[in-house]
Each structure stands twice: as C-alpha cells, then as structure tokens.
Amino acid sequence: EVQLVESGGDLVQPGGSLRLSCAASGFTFSNYWMTWVRQAPGKGLEWVANIKPGGNEKYYVDSVKGRFTISRDDAKNSVFLQMDSLRTEDTAVYYCVRLERSGYFEYWGQGTLVTVSS
Amino acid sequence: DIQMTQSPSTLSASVGDRVTITCRASQGVGVWLAWYQQKPGKAPKLLIYKVSSLQSGVPSRFSGSGSGREFTLTISSLQPDDFASYYCQQSNSYPYTLGQGTKLEIK
Numbered sequence: 001e002v003q004l005v006e007s008g009g010d011l012v013q014p015g016g017s018l019r020l021s022c023a024a025s026g027f028t029f030s031n032y033w034m035t036w037v038r039q040a041p042g043k044g045l046e047w048v049a050n051i052k053p054g055g056n057e058k059y060y061v062d063s064v065k066g067r068f069t070i071s072r073d074d075a076k077n078s079v080f081l082q083m084d085s086l087r088t089e090d091t092a093v094y095y096c097v098r099l100e101r102s103g104y105f106e107y108w109g110q111g112t113l114v115t116v117s118s
Numbered sequence: 119d120i121q122m123t124q125s126p127s128t129l130s131a132s133v134g135d136r137v138t139i140t141c142r143a144s145q146g147v148g149v150w151l152a153w154y155q156q157k158p159g160k161a162p163k164l165l166i167y168k169v170s171s172l173q174s175g176v177p178s179r180f181s182g183s184g185s186g187r188e189f190t191l192t193i194s195s196l197q198p199d200d201f202a203s204y205y206c207q208q209s210n211s212y213p214y215t216l217g218q219g220t221k222l223e224i225k
Contacts, residue, residue, distance in 0.1 A: 044205065044216060044218050044219045045154070045156075045162065045207075045216045046216065047213060047215065050212075050214075059213070060213075061213045062119075062213065095161055095162075100167070102149075102150060102167055102168050102209060103152075103210075104164060104167040104207065104209060105152070105154070105162070105164060105207070106167075108161035108162060108163075109161065110161060111161055
C-alpha cells in the first residue's frame with residue numbers, strides 16, 4: 001500500500017524558515033517524481049514543486065522560486081521542502097504527492113499545516 | 119502560464135441528478151488533463167486522468183471528456199457521497215495549474 005506521511009508543519013513568523021519532510025513507503029520511491037501541492041485555508045489547490053528521481057531536475061511555481069527548495073533522499077525514501085523567507089500568503093496545508101508519468105497526482109499524503117503569522 | 123477556469127463555481131443538485139462541470143484552459147493542453155474530488159478536511163482523490171481514463175476504484179458514474187481547451191467531468195447519477203469539491207488540473211506544461219474548484223452542494 002502506498003503511504004506518504006508529511007511532517008514538519010508549524011507556526012512560524014514572517015521571514016522565517018521551515019523544512020517539511022515526507023516519508024514514502026509501499027512503492028519503489030527512486031522510480032517516481034515527487035510533488036508538493038498546497039492549499040490555503042478555504043482556497044483551492046496550488047501546485048508548488050516537482051522533483052525527478054535522483055534530484056537533478058526540479059520545477060517550481062513562480063511564487064516560491066528562490067525561496068523554496070525541493071530535495072529528496074532516494075536511499076531514505078524521503079522528499080523535503082525547505083521553505084525560507086516565508087510570507088503570510090504561504091500559510092496552507094502542504095501535501096506530499098506521488099507524480100505519475102502523465103503528470104497527474106495519484107497518491108496524496110494527509111497534509112501538514114504551515115501557518116505564517118506574527 | 120496556462121490558466122484553468124472551471125464553471126460553475128458552485129452547483130446545487132439532488133441525488134440522482136446528472137451533473138456536468140466544465141474546465142476551460144487558456145491554451146491547449148493536449149490530453150494532459152485530470153480531475154480530482156476533495157471532501158472537507160481530506161486530501162484530494164484522483165478521479166480521471168488523461169481526459170477520460172477512470173482511475174482504478176472510481177465508480178463508473180464518473181466520466182471525463184473533451185479535447186484541446188475544453189473539458190468536462192460528468193456524474194451520471196449523483197450519489198450522497200459525491201457532494202464535494204472538484205478540481206481540474208493540466209500537466210501539459212509547467213507550471214502545472216489547477217482550476218479554482220467547483221463545489222457540488224445538495225439542493
């Protein structure tokens with residue numbers, strides 16, 4: 001059974017940093033692109049970033065470029081999202097997602113809440 | 119960036135109704151269009167991928183169609199479990215983008 005378990009969400013002040021983690025199991029992690037998708041309270045879904053197996057290819061939504069960094073450890077079946085220079089508009093539930101070859105989001109974690117507030 | 123626009127934003131319907139949600143892309147997305155269902159407090163669930171392919175385990179009352187820039191999600195006979203929010207998503211090009219969502223409410 002595919003499982004994705006996020007952790008690391010917290011309350012942080014504007015300008016602060018946070019690192020999200022996602023532990024994957026139930027599939028061959030090193031074969032799959034991984035994704036972070038977020039959802040602000042009461043709002044829609046927003047794709048944040050993708051990372052290729054091995055980590056040498058990454059893509060980001062413009063609003064987080066230069067502030068967020070996606071990475072992975074294929075040996076530990078984990079993907080991460082380092083979030084720096086956080087803004088209040090980054091407040092959201094962040095979902096870890098397994099990306100399928102056609103670019104759709106097949107398996108989702110339960111989400112972790114990041115709140116950016118003073 | 120490709121903008122995805124869903125209509126309507128809110129839809130009121132009754133159990134047994136046939137409903138259709140439309141998703142329009144600002145430019146062509148080929149076959150790279152997916153649909154998701156989300157219930158309050160839960161992670162989204164994949165329903166349809168590549169425009170019309172039904173995800174394993176999803177009831178056959180859900181179907182997708184369309185091409186180019188206009189796509190539809192149809193629920194042939196609404197069931198109580200179907201009242202939720204629905205999102206379309208394109209993966210034709212980066213950045214991946216999603217529609218703003220359609221909330222399906224009980225009439």
